[in-house]
Amino acid sequence: MKRAFLLDHIRLILFWGFSIGLVVAMLWLYITARHVYLPGPILLYTTGLGLFPLGLYLAVEYLLRRPFYRAVQVRLASEGELAEALTLNVARTQEQRVVQELFHRYYYSFEQDLRRLEEQRKFYERFVTRFAHQMKTPLTVIQLLEGELQGTGQGDVAESLREERTRLDQSINMMLQTARLNEFAFDSRMESVEILALLRGIVNEHKTEWIRYRLFPKIECEATEIFVRTDAKWFVFLCDQIVRNAFQYGSKSVDGARVPGTFLLRVTQREEEVEVEFQDTGIGIPAADLRYVFQPFYTGANGRTHSRATGMGLYLVKTAAERLGHRVELQSVEGEGTTVVVYLAKPQYYEVAMNMTTL
Known part of the structure; x- marks a missing residue:
């Protein structure tokens, strides 16, 4: 802070020193020409007396500017909000007042832009949510038509229609969940959940898909019950996204026919x-794509061979897991398979509370 102040006034110091030196030089020439003896201490005293106003000016100016410097330094060192950083109210000089006014104008302009963008975002979320809910009615009508087609003996057409309806329903649900991620704090409820029951529910929900894609799910766990701290709805959602990825990429095809595979939980x-x-x-996933799999809309090499790939599944898994306080890792070898691991931490405070309730 002091160094910055001196650097700002270096020109004044140099000009002042040059002026004092010029006066001393003229005085020295004068007394030399007159053959007058002037002791050295008097010259030093004169020089010091000439520099005294400069030192006094710098000291007063520094004390005047110091609150502003300190306020700026504190805000630069902290990670506070932008509003706190831009609203400085410690200006003492006219120059600082001009800079402070500039900061205020920048802040208010930024605040207006931010408010406008927030309104646009909320409008987009309302539009997406309303659109997705409106699509639920046509899906219900399509489901009724499936039953009528089954009754007329057009089972193949009904099955194809059901498959496309399921994909559309999944896409709409993904759209809704993506919109709700922005309001995650208002749409989550952390509680004790028995995780094996959740996984069994997910497996049973996709009975038809397991058969169609020739995947055989298997749940392995040494314990009979495991309780974790999470939001059941969001945890089911992220697990469901992983399962849906497995339907697309979890089995291999030989001559256009799917080879039976295993999906292990x-x-x-x-x-x-x-x-x-x-x-x-x-x-599996090519090694070159592994670093990008959690980025939104990234489909990679596999997405070029699977036209229905959206590149959003793993992104939503990663985002939802982070919002829940969980961690996700992915390992894959091309041609061999993919492993996704979700880590759910055990908060110590929660274990203590659970133990107290069981006493």
Whole structure:
């Protein structure tokens, strides 16, 4: 701070020093020409007396500017909000007042732009949510038409219609969940959940898909019950996204026919966390795509061969897991399969509370 102040006034110091030096030089020439003896201490005293106003000016100016410098330094060192950083109210000089006014104008302009963008975002969310809910009615009508087609003996047409309706329903649900991620704090409820029951429910929900894609799910766990701290709805959602990815990429095809594969759901209880592992033996992910799999809309090499790939599934898994306080890792070998592991930490405070309730 002091160094910055001196650098700002370096020109004044140099000009002042040059002026004092010029006066001393003229005085020295004068007394030399007159052959007058002037002791050295008097010259030093004169020089010091000439520099005294400069030192006094710098000291007063520094004390005047110091509150502003300190306020700026504190805000630069902290990670506070932008509003706190831009609303400085410690100006003492006219220059600082001009800078402070500039900061205020920048802040208010930024605040207006931010408010306008927030309104646009909320409008987009309302539009998407309303559109998705309106699509639920046509889907219900299509489902009724499926039953009528089954009754007329057009089972193949009804099955194709049901498959497309299911995909459309899944896409609409994904759209709704993506919109709700922005309001996650208002749409989540952390509680004790029995994770094996949730996984069994997910497996049973997709009975038809397991058969169609020739995947055989298997749940492995040494314990009979494992409780974790999470939001049941959002945890089911992220697990469901992993399962749907397995339907697309978790089995291999030979001459256009799917080869039966295994989809393993393994739950392991550690000392500080619970691991939920989803493992398939499908086509895997190329090594060059692994670093991008959690980015939105990234489909990679597999997306070019699967036209229905959206590139949003793993992004939503990663985002939802982070909002829940969980961690997600992915490992894959091309041609061998993919493993996704969700780590659910065990908060110590929660374990203590649970133990107290069981006393």
